[in-house]
Amino acid sequence: MSGELKALIESSQRTVVFTGAGISTESGIPDFRSPGGLWTKMAPIDFRDFMASEEMRIEAWRRKFAMDGSFSAAEPNKGHMAVAKLVDTGKVTHVITQNVDNLHQNSGIPTDKVIELHGNSTYATCLNCGVRYELAEIRSHYDEHGKPQDCRFCSGIIKSATISFGQAMPEAEMERATEATLDCDLFVAIGSSLQVYPAAGFPIMAKKNGAKLVILNREETELDPLADLVVHEEIGPTLAPIVQLN
Numbered sequence: 001m002s003g004e005l006k007a008l009i010e011s012s013q014r015t016v017v018f019t020g021a022g023i024s025t026e027s028g029i030p031d032f033r034s035p036g037g038l039w040t041k042m043a044p045i046d047f048r049d050f051m052a053s054e055e056m057r058i059e060a061w062r063r064k065f066a067m068d069g070s071f072s073a074a075e076p077n078k079g080h081m082a083v084a085k086l087v088d089t090g091k092v093t094h095v096i097t098q099n100v101d102n103l104h105q106n107s108g109i110p111t112d113k114v115i116e117l118h119g120n121s122t123y124a125t126c127l128n129c130g131v132r133y134e135l136a137e138i139r140s141h142y143d144e145h146g147k148p149q150d151c152r153f154c155s156g157i158i159k160s161a162t163i164s165f166g167q168a169m170p171e172a173e174m175e176r177a178t179e180a181t182l183d184c185d186l187f188v189a190i191g192s193s194l195q196v197y198p199a200a201g202f203p204i205m206a207k208k209n210g211a212k213l214v215i216l217n218r219e220e221t222e223l224d225p226l227a228d229l230v231v232h233e234e235i236g237p238t239l240a241p242i243v244q245l246n
Helices: 002-011 047-052 054-073 078-088 135-145 171-183 201-208 235-243
Strands: 015-019 092-097 114-116 119-126 132-134 158-162 186-190 212-216 229-231
Touching: 002 186, 002 212, 002 229, 002 235, 015 078, 015 171, 015 201, 047 054, 054 119, 054 135, 054 158, 078 092, 078 235, 092 171, 114 171, 119 135, 132 135, 171 201, 186 201, 201 212, 212 235
Parallel strands: 015 092, 015 186, 092 114, 186 212, 212 229
Antiparallel strands: 119 132, 119 158
């Protein structure tokens, strides 16, 4: 299977890689949807509830800081490094990701090559004026006062820079992802259940536009019948030999 995938990548002129939680579980980051995942242990907080209730905002930040240990200790694995090498060689034009862990950037991929559909958990932003806040500042205020601070510039609500349930998808990132998808001749979906829309619509869009579609995921997905190649294997061990990564 890895030989077929290597051949498809080598014959491609413009490959887009699309990644989900599965690529990061090999770095020790738990996923959300699988049995035993984070959402089986605690239901996600809806964006409307976050905005309407200070109590829910306090709870959201409590959860955020409790999970930060798993995220901050994680390092890019062989899967991330293989994708980074494909970007570096020019084979992959963009990486569209559902992940919020910043591991693609940490693997060396330039920020302008990474399209984050669901945001980024490594910093926060004011939902009103858009000012960026580092998590250390938010954590310090939370630990001292028992609640998150308001924006010091406009008094707006500060939130982790991730997209929550009920929150609008980022328009600019969706437009960039659409452009990259329509421009590619090979679309490789890695480590995604392909259940979350509109993100899961991109492999369908690529296929309908004439691109080859590869799905690399440990479990079956609903889009497997649509793909030109399906690989149900571990991600790092599958990708590393393709780019001759030790």
